[in-house]
Amino acid sequence: MNLEGYTLQLILREIENGSLSPEDVNEFYYKRSVELNSVLNAYITLLEPRSRAEGDLKGIAIAIKDNISTKGIRTTCASKMLENYVPPYDATAVSSLKKHGGSVLGKTNMDEFAMGSSGENSAFGPTRNPLNKEYVTGGSSSGSAAAVAADMAPIALGSDTGGSVRAPASFTGIVGFKPSYGAISRYGLIAYANSLEVIGILGKSVEDVKILFKMIAGKDPMDSTSINVDLKEKNISKPNILVIKSFVELSSEEVKKEFYNSIGKLESAGFGISYVDKFSLTDYMLSSYYTIACAEASTNLSRYDGIRYGPKVESASNWRDYISKARSFFGPEVKARIMMGTFILSAGYYETYYLRALQLRKMIKQEFEKIISGYDAVYVPTMPVLPWKIGKAIEDPKIAYAADVLTVLPNLTGSPAISIPVGKVREFFVGGQFIGLRAEDMKVLKVAAIAENVLQVKKNGRN
Amino acid sequence: MEEIKVGLEVHVQLVTLKTKLFCSCSSDYRGKPPNTNICPVCTGLPGSMPTLNKKAVEEALKVALMLNAQPYETSYFFRKTYFYPDLPKNFQITQYDKAGGYPLAHDGYLKLSNGKTVRIERIHLEEDPGRIYYEGSRATARYSLIDYNRSGIALIEIVTAPDMSSPEEARDFVERLTTILSDVGINVKDYEGSLRVDVNVSYAGGERVEVKNVTGAASVEKAIIYEMFRQKTMYEKGIKVVRETRAWDEKRRITIASRGKEFEAEYRYMPEPDLPPVTITESLIKKVKEEIGGSQEDRYRELINDGINEELAKKISSDKNLFNVYEKIKFYEPSLKQLAANVLANEISYLIKRYSIKTLPEDVSGLAEILQNYRIIPDHESVVAYLKKWIDGEKVKISFKTVSAENIQNDIMQIISENYEKIRNLEYNKKFEFLMGILIKKFGKENKKVLVEELTKVLNKIK
Structure with missing residues (x-):
């Protein structure tokens, strides 16, 4: 049996009508993962199928990013620091999946502690792009994206702090x-930057991510920042979308061409397209984002001191020596962000950097709410460039900048955003993202579903 | 003697709460095996998130109102970062009054016995850390053990202005505060280590020295006396007192330098992104005020108005339990109030201390029975025994075969004549003893008082 190209929706339907069994499904993904993982490095931990067929998900196993806690299954954050950490509890999103009959297929590779945009900053080695294994997958949910794109999982959970779900989805040609x-x-969800991040979903179609979203969304008494968003289907047939030109102009020629091409197709299909020249605070988005993210990260990551979990420090002369040694297990990118955050929060700099970053975030949110009013979604490219060769970003910091500039806006504003393939260049895809107002998740999902249907970029997919 | 200035930071555990400040672990951690009263939240496991115990806000608000402080409508939690093994996240969630933060309440005061007013700058909520155990002494221990059972217990911190100018005043402050706390049910005396004080002392306008972790009013006084003389000696020798943190050694009754200046705290405060702001509404204040009832001053005034003397009034008003019983008796039988005041301030206070009694019975009819028959209860021990019975919730019924003085004189005369031969040559004392023996046998021990009086009269008459 070959389930290549199968969507979750199709799998569930075929299980329903008896042409597929959940055991066969899990067996297929497990075997294929074992086979491909040595090349793609999508999984840090892979589990043998053992679920029972029950619930809405019929026992289907799902890939989970390795920064989402899974009871009894090691959760490493792709870090030496948590190499052998086995959480005693499930993240709420995981227990929701289990309640719906889902199970854990494996824990996916990622940039260490979700810090990175390429999937290269992992203590377990870089994830390789299934479209071309010399190229990056994008990050930080690199393994989740690679697993879905390579049919090593029917669908996956990731996390998105500044684009970590959308960037790898765009680079691997998935949703x-x-x-x-x-x-x-x-x-x-092991915290990197609490006020920016959210668990996200990577799948083969908009419908797929919607199926899973409805199962795990909702207010949780264990998370005071969680909310109930309206999960009713939205009735939109001719969406009105707004394109921010300056965002498109930041992109490479190839991306720009494909993106404008997609606008043309959408317009012919009845989309209302409007343009705004500039998002005036564009230049402040990344600095505000990094200031807040690093500050939060530096305190979140304080807890890794080698006492309760983490690698043992063999010898230390005193407590301070012990924690310095324990904390040397962090990778270089994580260390850099901890140091930046520590500096930002130091006396005298807090007001200069952190408080101003918070003020900027507020202003960015206000500007976004102003420009989007009257439209169903903002439409911009997800990544301004195509995937680059593994190792190249480390040489060229401009690439790292480009990797984040278009994706951080929804994190700063708390908006829902979805990236779908909207064009194709050689073996790669160009991703476009639809961004909406906070809590209007079903609206962006609807707009994206219509666009997906119009553009038909991945004709080989089986729905 | 030069002037000293003393300011206090008092940490009080909210022992009335059922659960910890940010998780559902029990707040009753004392006496439990190490690390059994814990969960992912209070051990700071990766991915765990705090959720606020709303009851803690109410309890803290009660204390704030009793201390005449003004609650802020909105206050915030902050992360205070410092690395210490008993702090599982290596930051403490607390409230902060700078960097755009507000504590729970501000600008209160407490009046000392000498009429002086001590200003209270702020009151805020925070979490208690775990505890470190050393095998033997800290200096020689081969290893240290950490118990997180206490981690996350709700604390309030009460910060005073440096308004106290003697060790006695500081002691008085802590004692008065203890009474106020017991008024709202926080009986710190019943929970070891539930009230801990950081004492700030400066001598002759010199630098302030902070003595950390002093437990109880008496030790606060001792620590200040020690510090006063230490600083005085330095002052007289011309040595500059440096701003530093010292620890109180309860056994040796001295303060010891604990943290050098090189570790002058850099706490890198930042808002806790996982917790929403704390809001205190007018209706919450109203509700809490109703629950509190009156203050010690109100109770004292009522007792004085009832004609109870100052000494008794002071004693009864200092304990809400005693006062409640007094009020009930007054309602039950107003003529008993003076006697009730006496018994409450003496015998019942004694029993409370002796047996560590936490609450007195709601039903005062047993006590009324004792008071109504007080005159005929033969001795003090019997009074105490009856009171103990009442406190223990046993039924109290006092029924003596009481004898009237006239009848008894005839009986005494008869006994004397029956035994005339035996007693006529005895000395007065021996004669008295012999006759009392017979009388007690006949009328019972409970009539001892009357018997002694009447026998004396008869013997004096016939002498």
């Missing part, structure tokens, strides 16, 4: 959904 801030409980 990546970052819900509104708080729409899915963060309880059990």
Whole structure:
């Protein structure tokens, strides 16, 4: 049996009508994962199928990013620091999946502690792009994206702090959904930047991510920042979308061409297209984002001191020596962000950097709410460039900048955003993202579903 | 003697709460095996998130109102970062009054016995850390053990202005505060280590020295006396007192330098992104005020108005339990109030202390029975025994075969004549003893008082 190209929707339907059994499905993904993982490095931990067929998900196993806590299954954050950490509890999103009859297929590779945009910053080695294994997958949910794109999982959970679901979805030609801030409980998601991040979903179609989203969304008493978003289907047939030109102009020629091409197709299909020249605070988005993210990260990551979990420090002369040694297990990118955050929060700099970053975030949110009013969604490219060769970003910091500039806006505003393939260049895809107002998740999902249907970029997919 | 200035930071555990400040672990951690009263939240496991115990806000608000402080409508939790093994996240969630933060309440005061007013700058909520155990002494221990059972217990911190100018005043402050706390049910005396004080002392306008972790009013006084003389000696020798943190050694009754200046705290405060702001509404204040009832001053005034002397009034008003019983008796039988005041301030206070009694019975009819028959209860021990019975909730019924003085004189005369031969040559004392023996046998011990009086009269008459 070959399930290549199968969507979750199709699998569930075929199980329903008896032409597929959940055991066969899990067996297929497990075997294929074992086979491909040595090349793609999508999984850090892979589990043998053992679920029972029950619930809406019929026992189907799902890939989970390795920063989402899974009871009894090691959860490493792709870090030496948590190499052998086995959480005693499930993240709320995982227990919701289990309640719906889902199970854990494996824990996917990622940039260490979700810090990175390429999937290269992993203590377990870089994830390789299934479209071309010399190229990056994008990050930080690199393994989740690679697993879905390579048919090593029917669907996957990731997390999105500044684009970590949408970027790898775009680079691997799949759908990546970052819900509104708080729409899915963060309880059990190992924190990088609490006020920006949310658990997201990577799948083969908009319908697929919607199926899973409805199962795990909702207010959780364990997460005070969680909210109930409206899960009713939205009735839109001719969406009105707004394109921010300056965002498109930041992109490479190839991306720009494909993106404008997609606008043309959408317009012919009845989309209302409007343009705004500039998002005036564009230049402040990344600095505000990094200031807040690093500050939060530096305190979140304080807890890794080698006492309760983490690698043992063999000898230390005193407590300070012990924690310095324990904390040397962090990788270089994580260390850099901890140091930046520590500096930002130091006396005298807090007001200069952190408080101003918070003020900027507020202003960015206000500007976004102003420009989107009257439209169903904002439409911009997800990544301004195509995937680059593994190792190249480390040489060229401009690439790292480009990797984040278009994706951080929804994290700063708490908006839902979904990236779908909207064009194709050689073996790669160009991703476009639809961004909406916070809590209007079903609206962006609807707009994206219509666009997906119009553009038909991945004709080989089986729905 | 030069002037000293003393300011206090008092940490009080909210022992009336059922659960910890940010998780559902029990707040009753004392006496449990190490690390059994814990969960992912209070051990700071990766991915766990705090959720606020709303009851803690109410309890803290009660204390704030009793201390005449003004609650802020909105206050915030902050992360205070410092690395210490008993702090599982390596940051403490607390409230902060700078960087755009507000504590729970501000600007209160407490009046000392000498009429002086001590200003209270702020009151805020925070979490208690775990505890470190050393095998033997800290200096020689081969290893240290950490118990997180206490981690996350709700604390309030009460910060005073440096308004106290003697060790006695500081002691008085802590004692008065203890009474106020017991008024709202926080009986710190019943929970070891539930009230801990950081004492700030400066001598002759010099630098302030902070003595950390002093437990109880008496030790606060001792620590200040020690510090006063230490600083005085330095002052007289011309040595500059440096701003530093010292620890109180309860056994040796001295303060010891604990943290050098090089570790001058850099706490890198930042808002806790996982917790929403705390809001205190007018209706919550109203509700809490109703629950509190009156203050010690109100109770004292009522007792004085009832004609109870100052000494008794002071004693009864200092304990809400005693006062409640007094009020009930007054309602039950107003003529008993003076006697009730006496018994409450003496015998019942004694029993409460002796047996560590936490609450007195709601039903005062047993006590009324004792008071109504007080005159005929033969001795003090019997009074105490009856009171103990009442406190233990046993039924109290006092029924003596009481004898009237006239009848008894005839009986005494008869006994004397029956035994005339035996007693006529005895000395007065021996004669008295012999006759009392017979009388007690006949009328019972409970009539001892009357018997002694009447026998004396008869013997004096016939002498």
